[in-house]
Amino acid sequence: MNDKPKLNLERVPIPKQAPEERATNFDEVALGYREEQALQEAGRCIDCKKPGCKDGCPVNVDIPGFIRAMKDGDMPGAVRILKSKNSLPGICGRVCPQETQCELTCNLIKKGAPIAIGRLERYVADWEIAHPEAVERGGQEARRNGRRVAVVGSGPAGLTCASDLAKLGYGVTLFEALHVAGGVLMYGIPEFRLPKTIVQGEVDYVKSLGVEIRLNHVIGKIATVDELLEQGFDAVFLSPGAGAPMFLDIPGENLSGVYSANEFLTRTNLMKAYLFPEYDTPIQVGRRVAVFGAGNVAMDASRCALRLGADEVYIIYRRSLTEMPARLEERENAEEEGIIFRLQTNPIRLVGDEQGRVRAVELYETELGEPDESGRRRPVRKPGSEFTIEIDTAIPALGTRPNPIIPLSTKGLELTRWGTVLTDEATGRTSKDRVWCGGDMATGAATVISAMGAARRAAIDIDAWLKGSG
Amino acid sequence: MYRIVKKELLVPNTIYLQAEAPEIARKAQPGQFVIMRVDEVGERFPLSLAGWDEKAGTLDVIFLIMGRSTMKLASLSEGDCIMDIVGPLGKATEIESYGNVLCACSTFGVGPAIPLAKALRERGNRVISVMEARDEGFLFWEDRLKEVSDETHIASGDGCRGKHRRASEFITEHLKSGHKLDRVFAYGRVFMMMECSRATRPFGVKTTVALTPVMVDGTGMCGCCRVSVGGETQFTCVDGPEFDGHSVDWEVLIKRKRAYLREEAQAYDLWQPDNLRKIAGLAGLPERSSAV
Numbered sequence: 092m093n094d095k096p097k098l099n100l101e102r103v104p105i106p107k108q109a110p111e112e113r114a115t116n117f118d119e120v121a122l123g124y125r126e127e128q129a130l131q132e133a134g135r136c137i138d139c140k141k142p143g144c145k146d147g148c149p150v151n152v153d154i155p156g157f158i159r160a161m162k163d164g165d166m167p168g169a170v171r172i173l174k175s176k177n178s179l180p181g182i183c184g185r186v187c188p189q190e191t192q193c194e195l196t197c198n199l200i201k202k203g204a205p206i207a208i209g210r211l212e213r214y215v216a217d218w219e220i221a222h223p224e225a226v227e228r229g230g231q232e233a234r235r236n237g238r239r240v241a242v243v244g245s246g247p248a249g250l251t252c253a254s255d256l257a258k259l260g261y262g263v264t265l266f267e268a269l270h271v272a273g274g275v276l277m278y279g280i281p282e283f284r285l286p287k288t289i290v291q292g293e294v295d296y297v298k299s300l301g302v303e304i305r306l307n308h309v310i311g312k313i314a315t316v317d318e319l320l321e322q323g324f325d326a327v328f329l330s331p332g333a334g335a336p337m338f339l340d341i342p343g344e345n346l347s348g349v350y351s352a353n354e355f356l357t358r359t360n361l362m363k364a365y366l367f368p369e370y371d372t373p374i375q376v377g378r379r380v381a382v383f384g385a386g387n388v389a390m391d392a393s394r395c396a397l398r399l400g401a402d403e404v405y406i407i408y409r410r411s412l413t414e415m416p417a418r419l420e421e422r423e424n425a426e427e428e429g430i431i432f433r434l435q436t437n438p439i440r441l442v443g444d445e446q447g448r449v450r451a452v453e454l455y456e457t458e459l460g461e462p463d464e465s466g467r468r469r470p471v472r473k474p475g476s477e478f479t480i481e482i483d484t485a486i487p488a489l490g491t492r493p494n495p496i497i498p499l500s501t502k503g504l505e506l507t508r509w510g511t512v513l514t515d516e517a518t519g520r521t522s523k524d525r526v527w528c529g530g531d532m533a534t535g536a537a538t539v540i541s542a543m544g545a546a547r548r549a550a551i552d553i554d555a556w557l558k559g560s561g
Numbered sequence: 562m563y564r565i566v567k568k569e570l571l572v573p574n575t576i577y578l579q580a581e582a583p584e585i586a587r588k589a590q591p592g593q594f595v596i597m598r599v600d601e602v603g604e605r606f607p608l609s610l611a612g613w614d615e616k617a618g619t620l621d622v623i624f625l626i627m628g629r630s631t632m633k634l635a636s637l638s639e640g641d642c643i644m645d646i647v648g649p650l651g652k653a654t655e656i657e658s659y660g661n662v663l664c665a666c667s668t669f670g671v672g673p674a675i676p677l678a679k680a681l682r683e684r685g686n687r688v689i690s691v692m693e694a695r696d697e698g699f700l701f702w703e704d705r706l707k708e709v710s711d712e713t714h715i716a717s718g719d720g721c722r723g724k725h726r727r728a729s730e731f732i733t734e735h736l737k738s739g740h741k742l743d744r745v746f747a748y749g750r751v752f753m754m755m756e757c758s759r760a761t762r763p764f765g766v767k768t769t770v771a772l773t774p775v776m777v778d779g780t781g782m783c784g785c786c787r788v789s790v791g792g793e794t795q796f797t798c799v800d801g802p803e804f805d806g807h808s809v810d811w812e813v814l815i816k817r818k819r820a821y822l823r824e825e826a827q828a829y830d831l832w833q834p835d836n837l838r839k840i841a842g843l844a845g846l847p848e849r850s851s852a853v
């Protein structure tokens with residue numbers, strides 16, 4: 092490719108369900124590129140000598156490589172290249188914050204139209220699912236080397252570490268507290284953003300590598316980390332996520348109808364409350380819903396509430412649009428669907444009725460002052476701006492903390508002051524011998540791809556360490 | 562899948578189940594609970610451990626038929642399987658040598674009271690058990706309770722046995738008449754635990770209760786089970802289920818427990834016709850009992 096290709100700065104848009112239609116169903120919002128669209132978008136990649144895109148990806152996917160294979164019509168090749176670095180492309184292509192990662196560093200961003208890397212990645216992954224025979228998935232069990240590793244938690248970090256180690260010949264047992272594997276991918280991120288069959292496909296693949304998945308196993312309760320080590324596991328990789336929800340700490344928070352985003356999403360996604368009473372788990376939404384916070388989790392909760400039948404769903408956020416942490420794409424999706432953004436607004440208290448059900452929220456408006464330690468402008472109460480809105484459901488979506496079960500039950504595991512496990516970023520090692528950690532438990536709430544990247548580095552280090560220890 | 566080894570109708574609305582769960586049986590301690598999901602569409606709901614046998618690899622639960630989930634569980638027979646059981650969850654009871662301990666229990670609370678009384682006695686405590694029941698027809702496991710207690714009393718709602726109608730009345734009278742109690746445990750319906758806590762408060766006897774809010778995951782991930790204790794929000798599944806009865810905000814607990822009454826009735830009604838047929842073997846199903 093020596094002639095300088097002509098730059099095409101038109102990103103191919105991804106087909107989506109129409110907003111008014113999708114707001115009433117749980118089917119996937121983005122429909123994915125058709126073949127000609129994918130090839131047209133791939134054709135825009137100029138195969139840079141110094142591809143910036145790769146540096147923006149936490150696991151350094153060979154982006155120009157897989158796009159080149161697509162352009163050459165070698166789809167199995169594209170799958171292989173992609174998966175050599177990212178074992179869950181169907182998931183990352185859908186949920187990675189590409190605009191702050193690979194697409195932010197794509198050389199074309201200076202011209203304003205980076206390659207839609209995530210959408211291409213998704214296209215390649217979905218092609219593989221549709222053509223299961225075309226690519227050798229390496230599903231056969233690797234020859235066992237006789238060493239055993241326990242992986243705790245089956246989110247993206249756990250799935251990645253388990254599959255990497257199984258491929259290297261380790262006997263891997265993956266322990267999961269819930270009744271299904273997948274972590275946040277199953278209980279948190281809604282079906283309309285990440286279909287559960289995709290996650291299930293990845294879990295099945297991990298099983299096909301010989302990984303034993305033991306559901307309903309809360310480590311720290313049914314067995315401690317120390318017991319796992321005593322029972323013959325040579326190493327333990329901790330990936331229990333950071334799933335404990337935080338609340339607003341305002342009066343009225345224990346009223347009925349106040350759900351943490353985690354509870355709201357778990358009832359909806361994991362327990363399928365949107366199919367109640369066909370499924371047994373109930374959920375209450377009512378007419379008006381207030382979601383507090385403006386991250387991805389808040390977007391997911393508000394969009395679920397809408398799909399569950401709410402008439403009005405508010406996102407209540409104390410800062411402005413500029414500071415909003417949610418992905419742009421999700422914010423736009425939410426806006427299109429009719430979510431109402433009440434920015435620079437903060438709650439004072441939740442008000443209930445005699446039955447103890449939430450009925451209203453008192454709020455005040457904010458002005459933005461000087462930046463605080465997070466670098467974002469600090470919201471300050473605007474005097475006299477108090478007002479009340481009537482609501483039937485309140486959903487604090489304020490982020491999560493590490494769950495205390497493993498820290499409390501594991502001797503000699505040093506923690507940071509945020510309650511995460513003190514972990515060496517390059518290797519995943521913890522302060523405890525033979526124990527590694529990765530994902531949200533090591534970093535605090537982060538992203539799918541960063542959890543996978545950490546798990547992959549830990550798998551490499553576990554392998555090296557176990558080989559070294561004879 | 563977890564196979565049901567034994568099933569017994571104890572009294573008209575209460576069922577005893579023994580299920581195979583060897584790993585849980587190995588780790589279980591008094592005060593802990595499990596979460597079950599009966600089938601693919603089932604909800605997750607908690608039951609206290611009423612016993613376990615490490616050698617046989619089994620655990621015991623006692624449950625009241627309340628609504629759809631417990632009704633589904635009741636409709637299974639010996640040899641059938643429960644889809645999911647996870648545990649042991651929650652903190653174990655602090656078993657110390659307190660001295661004179663009173664264990665009050667009602668309905669399903671009789672189950673967890675037995676391993677508790679046993680463990681307390683093994684630690685050298687003198688254990689008085691008080692079992693509260695509506696009437697003679699709702700008394701069960703009196704013999705088992707006697708086996709693990711130094712003294713056993715019955716408080717019956719219809720006055721069929723003894724002179725006390727409620728466990729709390731027994732406690733008040735016992736304390737008033739000058740007996741010393743170093744610790745009280747109360748397991749069972751919320752109202753009964755609340756009354757027992759009220760009875761001990763004027764005498765300053767620390768009272769431990771096992772709270773039963775609505776739960777989903779049981780691992781500290783959803784916050785559904787939050788209760789207010791001493792003005793602080795606690796997650797029952799990880800910080801409890803046992804708390805100091807004098808510090809619990811009972812009103813919050815009761816109101817949150819009643820949050821889904823409408824949906825529960827809907828779910829129950831939908832499923833009941835099928836169920837009644839399956840359950841036909843079990844005699845005398847009472848009217849749907851109230852939540853608290």
Ligand SMILES: Cc1cc2nc3c(=O)[nH]c(=O)nc-3n(C[C@H](O)[C@H](O)[C@H](O)COP(=O)(O)OP(=O)(O)OC[C@H]3O[C@@H](n4cnc5c(N)ncnc54)[C@H](O)[C@@H]3O)c2cc1C
Pocket residue numbers: 186187188243244245246247248249266267268269272273274275276279280308309310311330331332333334356387388391494496497529530531532536537538539540542
């Ligand atoms: C609603 C929501 C939306 C999100 N959207 C995005 C997005 O669009 N893009 C993105 O990149 N990231 C997103 N994230 C963040 C992302 O999902 C997480 O960073 C990622 O899942 C972390 O992976 P993990 O493997 O560390 O943990 P998790 O995915 O949290 O998995 C941990 C697993 O461990 C289990 N576990 C916990 N304790 C124990 C124990 N003691 N014993 C056994 N098992 C245990 C848990 O049940 C869980 O299944 C979102 C998160 C949420 C909650």
Ligand SMILES: Cc1cc2nc3c(=O)[nH]c(=O)nc-3n(C[C@H](O)[C@H](O)[C@H](O)COP(=O)(O)OP(=O)(O)OC[C@H]3O[C@@H](n4cnc5c(N)ncnc54)[C@H](O)[C@@H]3O)c2cc1C
Pocket residue numbers: 594604605606607608609610622623624625626627628629630631632669670672772773774775776777802818819820821822825826829852
């Ligand atoms: C730690 C703990 C231990 C418990 N131990 C026992 C026990 O040993 N024996 C026993 O009979 N009961 C026990 N319970 C209560 C038991 O979980 C409920 O009775 C059961 O979930 C009712 O479900 P249902 O569908 O049959 O009834 P529903 O009609 O759905 O509900 C009846 C009432 O049960 C409560 N409830 C409903 N769903 C849940 C849920 N997911 N989690 C908790 N409570 C719920 C509500 O207060 C509701 O009003 C315990 C509860 C907790 C939290």
Ligand code: SF4
Pocket residue numbers: 147148149150151152154177183184187189192193194208209212540
């Ligand atoms: S894994 Fe995520 S960051 Fe990396 S190339 Fe794919 S979409 Fe981009």
Ligand code: SF4
Pocket residue numbers: 135136137138139141142143144145154155196197198199206208
């Ligand atoms: S930087 Fe952008 S244009 Fe260049 S190779 Fe990467 S994706 Fe293609």
Ligand code: FES
Pocket residue numbers: 775776777778779780781782783784785786787796797798799
């Ligand atoms: S049941 Fe979800 S946090 Fe306790």
